[in-house]
Amino acid sequence: MKRNLILFISPVLVLVVLLATGYKLYTPNVAHPTTNVIAVAEKSEKVQHADDKWVAIPAKGQPGNYSTAEAAEILQYANSLIGSPYQYAGITPAGFDCSGFVTHVFDRFAMDIPHSSSLQASEGIAVAKDEAAPGDLVIFTGTDETDRTPGHVGIVISEPGDTISFVHASSNGGVKISKVQGTRYDIRFLEVRRVL
Template sequence: MKKNVMLMLAPVVLLILLLLFGYNITNTTNKYTAEQATIVKVIETKAATPATEDKWIRMDKTTRSAGNFAKAEPYAIVEYAQSLIGSPYLYAGITPAGFDCSGFVTHVFDNYNMDIPHSSDMQANEGVPVSKAEAAPGDLVIFTGTDENDRTPGHVGIVISEPGDTISFVHSSSNGGVKISKVQGTRYDVRFLQVRRVL
């Protein structure tokens, strides 16, 4: 009986000791990888930027600047998308805290005041179709879901390669979060459906 009482009191005593001696979780050091630090900087910059309809944030390797542009440039979109590499996958997520594939695309284009729906199926109908060989930075690349036999859109990414090159794209994958992948020579080649130009 005494042993049971002692076991039940031990966590309470430990909690009281921690509170008495001022253990503070916020004193622990946060160490970020370079990619995570970039994400934190993007979030901090967005929070510090006054909200106006025409504002967007362009991330350079060394500087940040705000500008007013009616139409986003493909390379700015690609640069911003790549700055989010390392963000985790989160089903239905649309923030750097976590993205699903279509939420990632929606977030990136929303950063440039472009309305792209949060659905890979709907994104497959945005813009105009272009051939694989014409895929250019900022285009959407559409794939099936994980079942390549079901030929309906289920995954999407943003092209970062030049026309004529092997298609490389940045996307949020349930296997690794936001990352860069290639189409040719991978399972994405089998799952490929189309490229859509939205810019």
């Protein structure tokens, strides 16, 4: 009887001690079996499906499987805002600044992107310029291209390998579409970040 009680209490005691010391138990969601959409966990993990397939779960802040359907929805909404005016620190269709526009668009799709171009420059993962895909963030310097810190941001609308086109809120014209190559944006270009 005493041995059975110890066998029962031991795992419970271990759990209580782990929780009391701040250890966190993670129960990540896994890829949906029909859509292969992968959830995000607090730390990178590998989990096993019921069908014995192992799936990597990316860490929070890291993109999962790139979804062209999701990117298309995001761009459709972003493009519907073309013509909205520019407003410093603006985050609504009544007026956007560049990072407020990005924040607003992604928020519409339950994606928490901070309202700051410098913070947006650390979201997701960096991808090569020629791999920029619809829905990626394109990061630029501010108007002083000699200051190589993030100061402007837009959402890529072009396909990988094409000249990068992006939709953004510009202090010169509000929400509009611009190109990188062959413009001052080419000089101001810093990087592309994949957040999907």
